[in-house]
Amino acid sequence: MGVYIGIDPGLASVGYGIVKQEGSAICSLSYGVIETSSAEDQVGRLITIFNGISEQCRRYKPTIGGVETLYFAKNVTSALPVAQARGVILLALGLQGIEVREFTPNQIKATVLGSGKADKGQVQRMVQIILGLQDIPKPNHAADALAAAIACTGAVL
């Protein structure tokens, strides 16, 4: 029994998903994306992300937050703004006493699908089934965040 938040970090679009586990049942409490515009300045975007995540945490009071790790093969310049946003996300969780667990994308896929080899569509479909949602959760970032939240439950699915 517990409430968990999952987050798919980004700068333009941060996916979040909050799930509640009771016994073997897991349901979705909330999911979506926090969007920021490149027309906004960098600091304004970080504030939007911080406030958005903080608000979700205040409302649903998760005890554990699962946050995707970043992976950047080459382009360090494009990685830095996203890493800055991720720092703000970790801070938002930490300031509310939420325990942070970090998962690689493959770890998250393995949790919901039993294998790290899966495409986006399979993850979305499996998240839908696990949470008993009527529709496929969209956009992708929100589905990934729900998958990260499911990974927090530690449930063998």
Added chain:
Amino acid sequence: MGVYIGIDPGLASVGYGIVKQEGSAICSLSYGVIETSSAEDQVGRLITIFNGISEQCRRYKPTIGGVETLYFAKNVTSALPVAQARGVILLALGLQGIEVREFTPNQIKATVLGSGKADKGQVQRMVQIILGLQDIPKPNHAADALAAAIACTGAVL
């Protein structure tokens, strides 16, 4: 006339320096480093940095914050944790309504020395002279942060 904070971002050691400009005179109000230990978890380190910068801003109420840009030639893995810390620093400034200006290390050197080509020792020495400090400001990160604060004054020195 104004109060400016300069910050040299990092994860293990964040330099900060606060200066006050009155007419053509610039003096130092505070400088130092916020240190975090690798024994602490990542989120704890981000909270320490956020609280440390926020505390300095509450105490001295700067209106503008000068923050060094990050430059990483190759190693994206080591860059990401520092970028996460920088995101938290920008947030701390933004949440208190402090206008952020970003400076490359060379822009900061050019402000205090008239040239982007300078070694650390020259920057420290020039910061000491401009601020009329009895001793060379130490450690390096604090001196760099004071230089970033001086860059905010926009003074031609």
